[in-house]
Amino acid sequence: MTLSINVSKQLDKLYLQVDLQIGKGLTVLLGPSGCGKTTLLNLIAGLIVPDKGEIIFGNKVYYHSETKSHVPVYKRSVGYVFQAPTLFPHLTVKENILYGVGRQAEKELQHLLSLLRIEKLEERMPAQISGGQAQRVALARALITKPNILLLDEPFSSLDNFVRQKVRVDLMNVLKEYNIPGILVTHDLEEALMLGDKIAVMDEGNILQYGLAKEIFSRPANRKVARFVGMKNIYQGRVKETVPNKRVLIEGIKFDVEVPYFPVTEGTKVVFGIRPEDVLYLRPDRDLSIKINTLKARIVDIIDEKSLCRLLLRVTADYYDVEMLLPRHVVDKRGLKAGDFCRVSLQRRSLHIIKD
């Protein structure tokens, strides 16, 4: 079953125009706040009516501006988990989950309760459970109605890090079992990569790029997407030499690099990039054989990030030119500190040409 969306909608500050086909698995909608992600979910759910276009799920027409058909929300069978917990405060957890289906779903209820690890909460009121539990209940409440599609609007954003990890894993398991196509809105890269089968990058009401998660992360289509998906190192250059089926030599403004061959004429301006985690640290005692795309750099600063360290490296006269992510133990073992020199490699296979 495919959800096919082709709609436009004029909002207060935004003109939303989206053409997207969503199939099996979980599609992550990634983008900055205010870019229209939630609006898109509301359009799919039917909470907002588009100005023009069509929304079709399988052979069911949810909305079509030509035929003036608009299926109301309650007939669309769309599961929706909202950003803020929206449990009915006057009903118990059990009553909340059974709200859309009634008592005959008791067996399904027990199954979902154990799957989401909320068995003992049945008789509690929403005010008596935690945020993470509340979102699990909301998830169960949506799933028990056997929706055609599941919409998740930043369901983890109000949870602390530890709880968030757990609920994510629960969500993955549930989605696998129920095999419902889903759309997850987030601006968390880690979440997008971990949960998304596919990613759609959205900005200012438009889809910038849509594709497999790994592809989006390593092959962003343009600079904007590159910035969203954390490809921090982006450089400009000009094609100096092409060796068909082997390599392309790029003369960069900051430094020269070699990238795998792609059809391009010499002299063309190009933009290329590499993810900070793909920058390779070369050990001074070994790795001397690696010569291609190596840079000698001075460490400007080292920033701690959870289990990783972000190293800001200076190659030219700028404040810093390259960001590199290293596991903390490497930084500790090598005794790296600001002011030190080191050698790094921008490996050919990690370098990516960005169409701009």
Add this chain to the structure above:
Amino acid sequence: MKNLWWVLPAVLLPLFIIIPIISIFLNLEIGTIISEINQPIVYEALRVSFSTSLISILLVVISGTPFAYVLASKDFKGKRLLDSLVDLPMVLPPAVAGVALLMSFGRRGLIGQSFGLNISFSFVAVVLAQIFVAAPFFVRAAKSSFQAVPKELKSASLTLGVTPWRTFWRVTLPLSATGLMGGLVMSWARALGEFGATIMFAGNFRGVTQTLPLAIYTAMESDFQAAMVISSLMVIISLAVLILVKRLINQ
């Protein structure tokens, strides 16, 4: 000590409110209460007041609830104006309300004339006068309690396959119930205390249109003790209403 100059005025106001209320009860004896309640002027006024105010409040709830819901959740042209107009009776002098009702439902009024009706000076007129002045209290409270129900809860209900009509009964109404009750009680108290519009539009006929406040007015000239008894009853009812409303709000 020199910063305590404000204590005296601050104490004056509550005293000014409490002393008159207490003084009603000071002139009463238990024996007279029982004998006075058996006076026709008292028990007939009780009967008229309770029957009219209960009918009024029932009609206010039946018509005011859907109206308040529309005000709370829909947008339409002229909504602000309509909203203010409906509130008008809250600030309008009751005598003006009485004139307005006479000019519309009286024998020679707008509606009275076109339908050949004469509602004025009847039991129905008492009910109409009460609805006119008391309805805004309910509509106001109902509107704000409907607005206090988060929109996302309604959206969530719809996405779970529940129709808007059933969503109203299963989510919106239970969550605004205490607010509605508070509005209902306030509105009923206002209907019970209605005087000006009633005496102008419905007149002062014992057993038909003479409500408790009108009975106090009448008894002041003939049976002073009866006026005292009715007044004390109304103080007790009003106090009970206030306590109930505060309890509901605190829940």
